Amino acid sequence: MSTEKPKKNLLDDVCSTMRxxxxxxxxxxxxxxxxxxxxxxxxFQEREVLLVEPEKKxxxxxxxxxxxxxxxxxxxxxxxxxxxxxxxxVLLYPLEGMDTTRTRKDKRVPVVLxxxxxxxxxxxxxxxxxxxxxxxxxCGLRISEAVRLRVQDVDYETKQVxxxxxxxxxxxxxxxxxxxxxxxxxxxxxxxxYHQRDLAEGFGTVYxxxxxxxxxxxxxxxxxxQYVFPSSRLSVNPRSGITQRNHVDQSVINKAIKQAVxxxxxxxxxxxxxxxxxxxxxxxxxxxxxxxxxALMGHRDLETTMIYTHVLKQGGEGVISPLDDL
Numbered sequence: 001m002s003t004e005k006p007k008k009n010l011l012d013d014v015c016s017t018m019r020x021x022x023x024x025x026x027x028x029x030x031x032x033x034x035x036x037x038x039x040x041x042x043x044f045q046e047r048e049v050l051l052v053e054p055e056k057k058x059x060x061x062x063x064x065x066x067x068x069x070x071x072x073x074x075x076x077x078x079x080x081x082x083x084x085x086x087x088x089x090v091l092l093y094p095l096e097g098m099d100t101t102r103t104r105k106d107k108r109v110p111v112v113l114x115x116x117x118x119x120x121x122x123x124x125x126x127x128x129x130x131x132x133x134x135x136x137x138x139c140g141l142r143i144s145e146a147v148r149l150r151v152q153d154v155d156y157e158t159k160q161v162x163x164x165x166x167x168x169x170x171x172x173x174x175x176x177x178x179x180x181x182x183x184x185x186x187x188x189x190x191x192x193x194y195h196q197r198d199l200a201e202g203f204g205t206v207y208x209x210x211x212x213x214x215x216x217x218x219x220x221x222x223x224x225x226q227y228v229f230p231s232s233r234l235s236v237n238p239r240s241g242i243t244q245r246n247h248v249d250q251s252v253i254n255k256a257i258k259q260a261v262x263x264x265x266x267x268x269x270x271x272x273x274x275x276x277x278x279x280x281x282x283x284x285x286x287x288x289x290x291x292x293x294x295a296l297m298g299h300r301d302l303e304t305t306m307i308y309t310h311v312l313k314q315g316g317e318g319v320i321s322p323l324d325d326l
Contacts, residue, residue, distance in 0.1 A: 021089070
């Protein structure tokens with residue numbers, strides 16, 4: 001009888017490695033998809049073949065995405081990161097000397113709403129989506145940050161919101177608008193009722209990132225760690241198999257924004273991120289220091305924040321058309 005252990009599937013190795021390093025479930029799924037596409041592109045049958053001229057194999061795949069598939073810069077960048085992870089963390093064969101036809105990501109001036117346009121969009125929103133959008137605009141959060149807020153992340157006394165990183169640790173703080181306090185109070189009363197009902201039915205736990213789970217053991221049922229914007233239904237955690245109440249899905253908010261924009265008649269291309277851009281631009285218009293805005297937005301590079309200075313210019317490059325002088 002053979003005692004040889006069966007070889008693990010490469011995708012299983014990718015998933016187990018990502019879980020060991022505490023990557024998010026979303027990144028795990030995205031990277032696994034790219035690794036699968038990479039394997040199918042080259043018709044790999046044995047994992048050993050991946051180590052034969054690996055740089056050229058990766059380069060050919062990325063060039064195919066850029067030239068043949070004409071993918072966006074962000075898409076190609078994600079594929080590249082997935083393959084870097086595959087070789088460096090799973091196959092333990094770091095890539096060197098990569099020279100690919102990488103798609104260039106153009107720096108575009110972000111779409112920004114005026115204060116009046118923000119009001120118009122909000123007028124056609126209600127319920128949880130409306131409250132989330134007010135948090136996006138009032139606090140300058142990304143939608144992923146807003147839906148992952150915990151009850152204890154909102155501090156009424158200091159008027160600030162704590163934004164956490166991927167490990168669940170404090171990353172930065174942003175202002176909390178006073179206007180949101182009564183709205184959020186009413187919302188959290190309903191959320192707490194859901195939580196108490198879940199506890200009574202034997203549920204009530206919430207997902208905690210690995211760093212938080214180690215730092216605060218046995219807190220999965222505590223009220224302060226629950227999501228501010230929970231899902232309307234319980235679901236099974238794909239990793240732990242535990243039935244929990246996850247945060248509201250981003251698609252629910254995006255769909256509500258799209259409908260509200262259409263009803264408002266605004267012709268700009270508005271997304272959830274537009275409200276974050278509007279937050280930064282309106283602060284700049286009021287005279288807030290660019291370094292302060294950089295800290296509030298969580299930008300590592302000041303150059304990223306400087307893009308909002310271009311939004312303030314009236315007309316092309318701040319130039320008045322000669323037709324207006326006639």
